[in-house]
Amino acid sequence: MLTLLSTIVSFLMGGLPKLLDFFQDRGDKKHELALAQLQTERELAMRKLGFEAQERVEAIHTEQIEIQTKSAEKTAIISAQQAEIQAIYAHDVSLNEGTSQWVKNLRASVRPVITYGFFFLLVAIDVALVVHGFMYDISFENMAEHLWDNETQALFASIIAFHFGGRAFGK
Numbered sequence: 001m002l003t004l005l006s007t008i009v010s011f012l013m014g015g016l017p018k019l020l021d022f023f024q025d026r027g028d029k030k031h032e033l034a035l036a037q038l039q040t041e042r043e044l045a046m047r048k049l050g051f052e053a054q055e056r057v058e059a060i061h062t063e064q065i066e067i068q069t070k071s072a073e074k075t076a077i078i079s080a081q082q083a084e085i086q087a088i089y090a091h092d093v094s095l096n097e098g099t100s101q102w103v104k105n106l107r108a109s110v111r112p113v114i115t116y117g118f119f120f121l122l123v124a125i126d127v128a129l130v131v132h133g134f135m136y137d138i139s140f141e142n143m144a145e146h147l148w149d150n151e152t153q154a155l156f157a158s159i160i161a162f163h164f165g166g167r168a169f170g171k
Helices: 002-014 016-049 052-096 101-135 140-147 150-170
Strands: none
Touching: 002 150, 052 101, 101 140
8 A cells, every 4th residue: 555655646746747837727727718818809899889890909919929929938947947958067066166077976976876776785684584594495476575664665656757757747
């Protein structure tokens, strides 16, 4: 049960940004619908007054403004993302200023070393338990139950669901 729960939570956490985008998009569409209703009311009022030619000019002008606004919004989002990435890179570069190459290499290797360290620690413990089990004639099923318990399953399921789930939602 813990494995299933942690897998679902980790998978959903990878998709949290898309969920937030969904609610933002929903709010944007609601706003656009309200604007469309106001525009329709305005058009009906203009028709009553006999300003159909002016209405066509206004419609063309409104379409041009909408196109420009959508283009500007997309450009702003892309620019913001680029600026964020550039700021992150600039910060990383500033941390390396004035340090020797081995310090730079050490900084870059922290995450992989910790990841590999914990993986090899798990493998070493499992190998030692398997050897111990064979030395004392413990059945394979019994060893498997102890080596691949609920906590280990939850750990692996969470890691895989988070990484691959986040990548799936990101596409």
